[in-house]
Amino acid sequence: MDLVALPAFADNYIWMLHDGAQAVVVDPGDAAPVLAALDRLQLRLAAILVTHHHPDHVGGLAALRERLEGPVHGPAREVIAPPFEPRRGGERIEVLGHRFEVLDVPGHTAGHIAYVQCDAEQAPLLFCGDTLFCAGCGRLFEGTPAQMLASLDRLAALPPDTRICSAHEYTMSNLRFAAAVEPANEAIAAHAGRCRALREAGQPTLPSTIALEHRINPFLRCREPAVVAAALAQGADGADPVAVLAALREWKNRFQ
Secondary structure, rough: EEEEEEEEEEOEEEEEEOOOOOEEEOOOOOOHHHHHHHHHHHOOOEEEEEOOOOHHHHHHHHHOOEEEOOOEEEEEOOOOOOEEEEEEEOOEEEOEEEEEEEEEOOOOOOOOOOEEEOOOOOOOOOEEEEEOOOEOOOOOOOHHHHHHHHHHHHHHOOOOEEEEEEEEEEEHHHHHHHHHHOOOOHHHHHHHHHHHHHHHOOOOOOOOOOOOHHHOOHOOOOOOOHHHHHHHHOOOOOOOOHHHHHHHHHHHHOOO
């Protein structure tokens, strides 16, 4: 299957998978880029995957239903405009002949879910919405630091070559923060150089991979001594991973 990142709004990506005849899209906050891609590639819209309820992820659903030939899959514990198939962690769905497992990943929102390919012959795909970004994680609008840590640990345990299809182009700002947390981390500096070149060429910095995020993402590195020390310097309420993540997230919220 071909994987396409459709830019939307200022920094969203609507991810599209297609086999040359049918397509599935993930988190279509805006219908216009999806409709344009379907027409350009002469594709039928077979399914839609939704990770959470925020408008920049579901705003295009109503307009796309006229072209939709299959289901909308969405989080069972969040309010999504019906009709949709409510999905919970541990379930498996078929998308264009491939099986995806649903993962519960609360934190950014209370009922956030993700979808990970579980029959991959090549590197698996992860559609994680606003839970995990390259070098970052989502804001805690509805969940707790403990929930976000558990969700990130769940994603971090996926195969190292898993391709991470996050929903926003936040990479450069996240890498600046990651460098402030770990100034001596050479992997962060190296990846910042690669991503800078991609953005200058008008290309996305995504997908990332689980292996890369283990090296550069402070929110996956809450047990690393350098990250713990940086969080404590920012006033973390202890050195345990939940306290470290909470301090990092508060620091990132005000980071310029």
